[in-house]
Amino acid sequence: MGATASQLGKDVLSEYQELTFLTKQEILLAHKRFTELQSRDSRGNLNPRVPTETILTLPELKSNPFRDRICRVFSTSESKDGLTFEDFLDLLSAFSDSATLEIKSHYAFRIFDFDDDGTLDENDLKKLVNCLTGETDDTRLTPDEMTQLIRNILEESDIDKDGTVNLSEFQHVISRSPDFVSSFKIVL
C-alpha cells in the first residue's frame, strides 16, 4: 500500500479525490489493482491503457453479465477498447456507494443502451432481458414472452408513448425502484 501511495503522488491523489466519488483508500486500492493488471502488459508509457480482456479478469467484473458494456461505456479510447486508470476510476466512482442516483442512472442507461443510440428501444430491451436471464437458448424467454414483457416495460415507462425509453423516462423509472441504488454497486 505504501509503495502505491508514493507512486500516485499527493497532488494527483487529491485531484482524484476531488473529481470522483471515491475516498483515498478506494483510490489507492484501485491503483494497486490496476497496476497489478498492468504488470501483465506493457508498463512503459505514462497513462497506459489496459485492454478490455485484461480488465475483465477482475473477479468483480468477471461474472457480471454487463461486463463488456461496462468497459465500453467507460472507455475513452477511439476504439472503445481498454481503460486507462482514469477511466477505471470513473467506473468505480459511478459504481461507488456515494455516487448520486443521477450519475448511477445515467451510466446504467448507457450500459443498457446496447446500440449506443441514446434510447432504449425494443432491441436494447431484448438484449437487456437476454443478458439478465442468460444468453443460451434454453434459458432465454420465448418470443411471445419477450414481446409481452417488452410491451409491459414500455407501458410502464414509456410516458410519451414513442416506443422507446429515453434517458429521462429511464431516470423516472429508476427513481421509483428503490433497490437500484443499493444494487448498482461494484466494490473492489
Added chain:
Amino acid sequence: MTHYSNGAFYNPAYHDSETLELDRRSPRKPHHSNPYAQEEPAWQAGRANVFPTVTGQWGHSDDSAWRVPWEGGQEEESRWGRERLPTGHLPTHPQSPPWQQAAPTNMTMRWRGMRRMSMFVNGEPTHLSITEDAIRNELEQEEQNLVKDLVACSTKDRIQGIKELPMSYEEKKHIRSQVLAFKSSKKSRHLSCFADCSDNVSLSFRRCGSSMASTRQTLELWQGTMKEIGGRFGTSVLSYFLFLKSLFMLNIFSFLINFGFITIPMLAYNQIPQNVTFRGLELLTGAGYFNYTVMYYGSYGSDIIKGLLDYNMQLAYFFTIAAYMVLCGASIIYSMASSFKTNYVLSDPVAGGSWQLLCSWDFSVTNEKAVRQRKNNLRVQLKETLSEKTQGEGLTTAERMKHFGVQLGAWFISTSLAVGCGSAIYFLSQYEQRQTTDTDNWSLLQEAETLLVPFVVSLINLVVPLFYSLFNKFELYSNQRRQIYALIFRNVLLKMSILGILCYYWMKEVATKFSCWESMVGQALYRLVIVDFFFLMLGSFFGEFLSNVIGTRWLPRLGVPEFDVARNVLDLIYAQTLAWIGIYFSPLLPVIQIIKFFILFYLKKVSLMQNCQPPRRVGRAAQMRTIFIALLFFPSFVGSLSMMAYTFWSLTPSKHCGPFQGLNNTFSIVGLWVTDLEGISTASWVVWIYQNVIRSEIFYFLVTIIILFITFIFWQVTQGRKLLILLLRQQIINEGKDKTFLLEKLQTLQKSQPNNKSKTQIKQSKRRSDGSSSGVRSNSNAMVQTFLAGQQDSRGNYFCDVPVPSDISTSYQRIPIASDRQSSSNALALARQRAEVQDYRTPSTLASPLVQVMQARQDYERQADAMDDGSSSMSNIMMQVMEARMRAEEGYGVQGRPVATESSVPARSSALIQAMLARQQSQNEYDDGY
C-alpha cells in the same frame, strides 16, 4: 408500435378541435363520434408501405448506418453520438465537451439550457461553415456559462457539481482547471483577506472531512465479510447483516455512555459482600453474584460522590438513560423517515413492475454460481409476472370467499395463539413469583428455576413463527408482498404481546412484592437476553442447518433453504427491544448485547455460507429494510420508551436500593434538582424551562395545536402535489399523443393528393385566429407566417400541400390545454413539419431522420414548458429550427446526391430561415403580450 400510434384517437382535444374540418370536407363523413377511426387503415397502410423506414427506425435499430448523423435529438445523445461518429467531422477541440445531465439541484435550470446546445456537437457537417462557427461559439459560450456557474458556487457545491458531471475524467479535469483558472484570475483582481481566509478554512475542513471519511472506511467493521456476503447472496441478505451491524453499533454507543457516565463513577464505591461467591450459574441466570455488581440498578448508590467535583449519581443515572433514549429515538426516526421517503413515497405504487426486476440486478454479485442462479431466478420471476398479468383476477366469487375464509381463519388462529401465549406466560410468571422469595441467597435449584420463564418465552418465539409460516402453504394470497406483510405482522404481534404481558407483570406484581424490584426486573431481562441468544443459535441450527440436511439428503424436493431475512430480522428486533427495556434496570445490559450480536454475526455468516442458497426472489429489499426500521421504531422502541416513561413517572423506586431510594417517583429527582438550582442566579433559565415548559399544560397544549396545524398544512400540500403530478403526467401523455398525431398526419399527407386550395385556407385560419384571444393571436400571426414560409418553400419544390397543415394549426389553437407558449411551440412543430414535408418528396430515407428530429423536438418542447423560462425556450426554438435545417442539408450530404436536389436546397433553406424568423417573431410577440 401499434399500441401507441393510435393514441391520438382517444384524445378528446382532437375531436373537439377544428381539425375535424378535414373530415367535414371529406364526403365519407362517418356517423360515429370518432372521425379518425375510418382513416386508420389508410394511415397504417401509409406506415407500412410508404414509409417503411420510418417504422423501421423505431422498431429495429440495427440499421444504424443512416441514423448516425441524425441523432442529437435526445439531449443526452451527443456524447454517444460523438463516440460513434467518424471523428473527422467532429469538433474535436477539447473546449467543447458536451454538457448534459449535469445538474446539481441548484443549477438545473441553467444547465438545461446548456444541454440543449449539446445536440450540435456531433451534427456539424463540415460544409456548413457558418452554422458550425455559430455553434462552436455557442458551445464555448455555454462552457463559459458553466464555468461561471461553478465559480459562483461555494467550494463544496463546486466540487460536488463537477463530480456530478456525467462525463469522462479528462473532461471533468478540464472543467475543473477552467474553473480554477477563472477563479484565480478573479481573485487576483479583487483579493480580499476574508475570502482568502474562508477559502483556506473551507479547504482545511474539506481535507479533514475526506481524511475522516477514509479513516472511517479503514475502521469499517466486517467490510470484507460484507463484501463476500453481498457477492454471493445479494443485497437483500446483506441487509440483514447491515441491520445487525447497525444494532451492534447502537449497543456499543449505549454501552459507552452508560459505562462512562454511570458505571465508572460508581465502580470506585462498589463493594461486593464477602459472603457471596461466584458459582457459574450466574452467567445464565444473572442472579446471585451479579446482583451485587454494577450490572443492576440495585448496586448504584444514591449518594453524591464527593471528589474533585461533586457527582450526583441520581441525576447522572436519570439523564444518561434519558439522553440515550432520546438520541436513539432521533436516529431511528431520522433513518426511518429518509428511507421511507426514498423507498415508499417515491417508489412506484404498482407492484411487480418489470422494470423493477430489471433494475434490481445486483452488480455487486461476483460469484459465478450465484450469478447463474440469479439469472435463473430472475427469469422465473419475469415469467411469473407475465403470467400474472395475462391471467388477471380470474377468481369466482366462491373461490374468493374460500380464500377470504381461509385467511380469516388463519388470522383468528394466529391472533388467538398470540393471546394464548401471552396469558400462558402471565400465569407461568405468577406461579414462579409465588415460588421465589425475596432472599439474598438462592439455592442452585431455586436459581435454575428462574430460567423457566425465559426458556418458555424463547421456545414460543422459536416454535410459533415456524407454525405461522405453515399458514403460508394454505393461505392463497394474491400477491406475495401481502403474504410477507401478514407473516411479519403476526410475528410482531406475538412477540409484542409476550413482551407486553411480561412488562405488565413486572410493573404490577414485581414492583410491589420485592424490596429491590428493579434488580429483579433487571435479572429477568438478563435471563431473557441470554436464553434468547441460545435459542437464536438453535434457531439457525434448526432453521438453516437441519433444513439444509433435509433438503439435500432426504427430501430433495424441498431443496436447499434460503436465508429467511424477515424472521431473522424480527429476532434481532426482539433482542433489541429487550435491551432497551432493560437499560434502566440493568445499565450494563448492552455489554451482553454486544457480545451476543458479535457472536451472532459470525454464526449467521457461517450458517449462511454453509447452508443457504441465494434468495429466489429479488427486489423489494429496500422496502423491506424500511419496514424493519419502522418496526424497530414502532412497537419496539416506542414500546420500551413508554414502559420506561411509566417507570419514571408512576412507579415508586425501591426504598432500600438503587440511586432513587426514598423518592416518590424517579422523575421527581428533576424537581429536586431544580429547587436546588433556584438559588443559583446563572441557572435561572433551567428553572424557567422547568416551570414553564416541562410542567406547564399550556405549553403542551400549544405544541399539540401547532403540530396538528402543520400536519394539516403538509397534508394539504401533499394533496395538491398529487393533483399536480396527475396533471403533469396527463400533459406528458397528451404531448406524446400530439406527436403521434402529427406523425400520422405527415403520413396521410404523404398519401393524400396535393391540392391548391391553400390561399383560402390560410385566410380562413387567419380570420379565425384574429377572432380569438390576444395571446393566441400574436402566436397565430407568427404561425401564419410560418405557413407562408412553408408554402413558399413548397412552391420552390413545385409542391403545394398547405391546407392540411393549416388545419392542424387551427386545431392547435383550440386545444384547451394549450397555453400560449404551447401553441407557439406547436407552430414550431408545424414549421418543422413543413421542412419535413418537403423532404418527403425526396428520398424517404431522408424523411425518417427528420421524423426522428421532430420527435426529439417534442421532448424539448416539453422540457421548455416545464422550465417556464421564456428566453431559453426561444433559443430552444431557434436551435430547433436551425437544426432541422441542418438535418435537411446534411441529409443531402450523406445521401451524396446533390445533383438531383441541388436546385431545391436554396429554396428550402430560405424557407427554413423564414420559418426561423417567424418563430422568433412569435416568441417576441408572445413575450410582449406577456
